[in-house]
Amino acid sequence: MRARVFVTLKPSVFDPQGRTIVEALHSLGYDSVEDVRQGKYFELDLATTDEGKARALAADVADKLLANPIIESYRIEIG
Amino acid sequence: MRARVFVTLKPSVFDPQGRTIVEALHSLGYDSVEDVRQGKYFELDLATTDEGKARALAADVADKLLANPIIESYRIEIG
Numbered sequence: 709m710r711a712r713v714f715v716t717l718k719p720s721v722f723d724p725q726g727r728t729i730v731e732a733l734h735s736l737g738y739d740s741v742e743d744v745r746q747g748k749y750f751e752l753d754l755a756t757t758d759e760g761k762a763r764a765l766a767a768d769v770a771d772k773l774l775a776n777p778i779i780e781s782y783r784i785e786i787g
Numbered sequence: 788m789r790a791r792v793f794v795t796l797k798p799s800v801f802d803p804q805g806r807t808i809v810e811a812l813h814s815l816g817y818d819s820v821e822d823v824r825q826g827k828y829f830e831l832d833l834a835t836t837d838e839g840k841a842r843a844l845a846a847d848v849a850d851k852l853l854a855n856p857i858i859e860s861y862r863i864e865i866g
Contacts, residue, residue: 714828715828716828726829729852732852733852736851736852738847738848739834740834740835741832741833741834741848742832742834744831744832745830746827746828746829747827747828747829748827748828749795749825749826749827749828750805750823750824750825750826751822751823751826752822752823753821754821755818755819755820755821765820769812769817772815773808773811773812773815
């Protein structure tokens with residue numbers, strides 16, 4: 709079963725990568741892009757067919773290794 | 788309107804970051820995580836309310852700036 713984990717900086721945390729991308733886009737003429745936030749994306753292949761177990765395992769892994777809970781939050785999608 | 792862009796290495800391209808994460812997880816006892824692929828995730832705030840235009844703009848931006856089409860592919864979700 710596949711779990712997808714999206715890790716993003718919390719809204720209150722400044723995102724210099726996203727800011728740089730917006731400025732680059734504006735200099736290329738893409739003025740209708742108002743804001744960009746960059747995050748990380750992980751695809752986990754899990755040896756389980758139980759959706760609840762997959763979600764719990766992905767959350768555990770995100771807490772321990774994939775996200776820094778001080779400045780980042782994450783979201784999980786299963787399937 | 789918000790567009791979400793997921794950039795991942797093409798399946799044929801070796802992902803050393805993902806490999807390192809799997810090995811770290813196995814050493815922590817998470818043996819049921821069989822594989823990990825790491826990618827990038829972008830949230831774009833766009834000054835349009837037309838879904839078609841938002842998707843076209845996000846694809847243009849992904850082609851030009853967010854993804855390297857030689858080794859990466861991307862997927863776009865709107866809304």
